[in-house]
Amino acid sequence: MAKNYEIRLSGSGGQGLILAGIILARAAVHDKRRTTQTQSYGPESRGGYSRADVIISDSEIYFPEATSFDCLLSLTQEACDKYIFDIKEQGVLIVDTTFVKNLSLVSDNTYEVPFTDIAQEKLGSPITTNIISLSFLVKITGVVKPESLKKAIEESVKPAFVSLNLKAMELGFELAQQYKK
Amino acid sequence: MPKTKTEKTKVAAVKEAPIKESPKKDNRKVVLMQGNEAVALGALDAGVNFFAGYPITPSTEIAEILAAELPKRNGVFVQMEDEIASICAITGASLAGAKTLTATSGPGFSLMQEGIGFAKITETPCVVVNVQRSGPSTGMPTSPAQGDIMQAKWGTHGDAPAIVLYPDSVKESYELTIRAVNLSEKYRTCVILLLDEVIGHMREAVTLPDIENVRVISRIKPTVPPQWYKHYDENQKYLSPLASYGEGYRFHVTGLTHDSHGFPTNKASEAADMMERLRKKISHNIRDLVQIESHKMEDATIAIFAAGITSRAAKSAVAAARAEGIKVGLLRPLTIWPFPDDAVRRMLRNVETVIVPELNQGQLIHEIQRLTKDKSDSNLIAIQRVNGRLITPNDILRKIKEVC
Amino acid sequence: MANIPQKIIHEYLRHDKKFPHVWCSGCSNGIVLGGIIRAIADMQLDRDDIMMVSGIGCSSRMPVYVDFNTLHTLHGRSIAYATGIKLHKPHMKVIVVTGDGDCTAIGGNHLIHAARRNIDLTVVLINNNIYGMTGGQCSPTTPHEAIATTAPYGNIEPDFNICNLAMGAGASFVGRTTAFHAIEMQNMIKDAIIHPGFSMVEVISACPVIFGRLNKKGGAPDMMKAMRDNSIPLAAVEKLPPEKVEGKIIRGILRRDERPEYCDEYAKLVKRVQAKEAK
Numbered sequence: 001m002a003k004n005y006e007i008r009l010s011g012s013g014g015q016g017l018i019l020a021g022i023i024l025a026r027a028a029v030h031d032k033r034r035t036t037q038t039q040s041y042g043p044e045s046r047g048g049y050s051r052a053d054v055i056i057s058d059s060e061i062y063f064p065e066a067t068s069f070d071c072l073l074s075l076t077q078e079a080c081d082k083y084i085f086d087i088k089e090q091g092v093l094i095v096d097t098t099f100v101k102n103l104s105l106v107s108d109n110t111y112e113v114p115f116t117d118i119a120q121e122k123l124g125s126p127i128t129t130n131i132i133s134l135s136f137l138v139k140i141t142g143v144v145k146p147e148s149l150k151k152a153i154e155e156s157v158k159p160a161f162v163s164l165n166l167k168a169m170e171l172g173f174e175l176a177q178q179y180k181k
Numbered sequence: 182m183p184k185t186k187t188e189k190t191k192v193a194a195v196k197e198a199p200i201k202e203s204p205k206k207d208n209r210k211v212v213l214m215q216g217n218e219a220v221a222l223g224a225l226d227a228g229v230n231f232f233a234g235y236p237i238t239p240s241t242e243i244a245e246i247l248a249a250e251l252p253k254r255n256g257v258f259v260q261m262e263d264e265i266a267s268i269c270a271i272t273g274a275s276l277a278g279a280k281t282l283t284a285t286s287g288p289g290f291s292l293m294q295e296g297i298g299f300a301k302i303t304e305t306p307c308v309v310v311n312v313q314r315s316g317p318s319t320g321m322p323t324s325p326a327q328g329d330i331m332q333a334k335w336g337t338h339g340d341a342p343a344i345v346l347y348p349d350s351v352k353e354s355y356e357l358t359i360r361a362v363n364l365s366e367k368y369r370t371c372v373i374l375l376l377d378e379v380i381g382h383m384r385e386a387v388t389l390p391d392i393e394n395v396r397v398i399s400r401i402k403p404t405v406p407p408q409w410y411k412h413y414d415e416n417q418k419y420l421s422p423l424a425s426y427g428e429g430y431r432f433h434v435t436g437l438t439h440d441s442h443g444f445p446t447n448k449a450s451e452a453a454d455m456m457e458r459l460r461k462k463i464s465h466n467i468r469d470l471v472q473i474e475s476h477k478m479e480d481a482t483i484a485i486f487a488a489g490i491t492s493r494a495a496k497s498a499v500a501a502a503r504a505e506g507i508k509v510g511l512l513r514p515l516t517i518w519p520f521p522d523d524a525v526r527r528m529l530r531n532v533e534t535v536i537v538p539e540l541n542q543g544q545l546i547h548e549i550q551r552l553t554k555d556k557s558d559s560n561l562i563a564i565q566r567v568n569g570r571l572i573t574p575n576d577i578l579r580k581i582k583e584v585c
Numbered sequence: 586m587a588n589i590p591q592k593i594i595h596e597y598l599r600h601d602k603k604f605p606h607v608w609c610s611g612c613s614n615g616i617v618l619g620g621i622i623r624a625i626a627d628m629q630l631d632r633d634d635i636m637m638v639s640g641i642g643c644s645s646r647m648p649v650y651v652d653f654n655t656l657h658t659l660h661g662r663s664i665a666y667a668t669g670i671k672l673h674k675p676h677m678k679v680i681v682v683t684g685d686g687d688c689t690a691i692g693g694n695h696l697i698h699a700a701r702r703n704i705d706l707t708v709v710l711i712n713n714n715i716y717g718m719t720g721g722q723c724s725p726t727t728p729h730e731a732i733a734t735t736a737p738y739g740n741i742e743p744d745f746n747i748c749n750l751a752m753g754a755g756a757s758f759v760g761r762t763t764a765f766h767a768i769e770m771q772n773m774i775k776d777a778i779i780h781p782g783f784s785m786v787e788v789i790s791a792c793p794v795i796f797g798r799l800n801k802k803g804g805a806p807d808m809m810k811a812m813r814d815n816s817i818p819l820a821a822v823e824k825l826p827p828e829k830v831e832g833k834i835i836r837g838i839l840r841r842d843e844r845p846e847y848c849d850e851y852a853k854l855v856k857r858v859q860a861k862e863a864k
Contacts, residue, residue, distance in 0.1 A: 022213070025213050025386075028386070029212070029213050029386045034386060035213070035385065036385050037213070037383065037384040038384075039382060040323070041323055043323060062493045062494070062496035062497040062500065063497040064383050064385070065571060067574065233668075233669060252854055252859070253858055257672045257851065259668070261665065262697075269662045269668075270672070272666060272669065277636075277673040277677075278673065299658065426636055426656075426674065427654060427676070429633050431655070432654070433649055433655045433657070434655070436657065436658060436659055444603065445649065445657075
């Protein structure tokens, strides 16, 4: 039985994590893998807590929520503190150091990148933080093919924003190249 | 022999399932789809052409998709002033000949109960989708719960038959929506589809069948001249033709207890006939109505009985326990009402322990208790959670290890 | 009235098992039923195209007696059921028969929203100022200080002006008449059915057995006379000094506007969407 690859994208409402989860799951579909994407969020559209889980597998996925993570992305300190101890032993942790200042656990697989600052600086707005960090995650973990991610982004964002988000994707890939251990 | 009977039930269930596998598999597109989206597409593929609803989390996507899609297919979408108006509008439209559906969640489902009773006593086809959320009252709108299982059966006042379906995946949400519409048309009643919040909002890769392979059932129209038409005609299966308003059959429909023509009655014999008809319509067709999934039950000594999202945690737990050599299986009802009594009795005969995980303070477990012979609960183990979080595979696995 | 041809009754009433009707002697409901069927006979409408929907209450028992498509629904919900029927079969003439409690208390929400949508329903609201069927409880139109079984010391609430409510919500045809003015009522119902949009005819009616007895209004003839004496036609209002208008029932078509009708608007939307899809 092939193993499930469990990913949790966590942060707060408005950071675009659920969209990132949908894009990742869609990329997995392009890779002809099985996938589930679930989410949990507070009643607020902006602020509050928000998380998206994506499980990618080659066999039937039973329980659709991630329970121990092969990869955790945290864009806020609160989300990071909440989930950090549920990472698997060899699991990958990616945090946005724009907001995550304290890490209670680090390993060889920990990546600390100021995604929001970079988004602001390079693309003029923090709005693409989700795509930059997701693309970083994809490149580091290899969980889906980069071209599948590209296709999924094109399908998932409004036509007017495709080029901006593809720039964000490239930026994420470059960062991964830079940070890769 | 219990085993053979299981097989028979399964065969009947498969036969009734509306989806046939398509021969040209490669042409079918795999899409990432949300549970609520699957319900909306299932409704359209089943021929639903009238939706009246009121937005409520976590069911709103169903209304949003149908608002966009129904006008393209000459169907009607109308956002009503509340959920009461919604159930009434779909019942009215159904009597005028439409295939109808509405979607809601706990608070709206509570408001709809009187209207659901009306659809049942007047034997009017319609489907109510309840994407359950944490309750009571406003509860936690974006959190899952399985608290409406009993309400789905007993929510409306008086004795009324209930057909309630309960999917565990996005694909099955599509399939059971079609089945719900089909059963509502066939049995002329309000069929309820219960979804878990997590299933309504979750996305999975789904391969939809070709539309020509979807089996659609529509109400039988009368063939007799209007003066011979009885709105509630009797036959062996308690299923009778249904005329539509505006087509020459000037029939009367009332929420009062009525005779076979639909006119109000106070006669004890006619009242008894009507109530019997409502009951037998369901009880004489259990084979057709009940669908169950039996997962690794062949040699199981421990059984888990779970529905919807909780059954997915159970399946993970079964896999993990079996990897350690524990003989455990899962019995999952796809039809929750009428309750799968026969399948549960067989399960109770064949296993030593039954674990019933559910996201409420004990609803399904009472039905299992009803069917246990010695009424001692020692071998019946509950896992219950009502804090807005799911029961996880580990929660169930721990219990399995405790009992074996 | 004396020369009502017998055949109207034969053509429009259901005779087997449905009579005698449930209404008390002296009740105005039968007069309204007569008005509705004469209006329909006048227009020579096809019975198969007529839908009569009602809720719960004395007036709401009317559909069982008429040989149309008929639906007797839940308390307060008749307009919501009617909305479903009309939207699916827009060619049908949908008439809602309801009462003051059914339509403006429990069903008030559906009334205002149907009026706002301007869906082509004809609501005939028989206002007898009380819950008659259940023995005389207070309704939203029970007058201030009047007696009801649930207002045994006199009603302390102000009453609804139903026509103003309907107009405020956007109804495009609103009229008021009384059961005494049978010919006026019949013509107003006819106008309301013809009107393409949400129409409401409020018929002030007499409930001598319940409301009349509780409030010492005399018998049915006295209550009919009161309708005659306490009402004035809209046309006369302007000519009269205010003190002669005060407290009187004003009869007539209070509003008749042309506004986009909901089923028409929906049909247009469908056309627009499909044209865009075809591109």
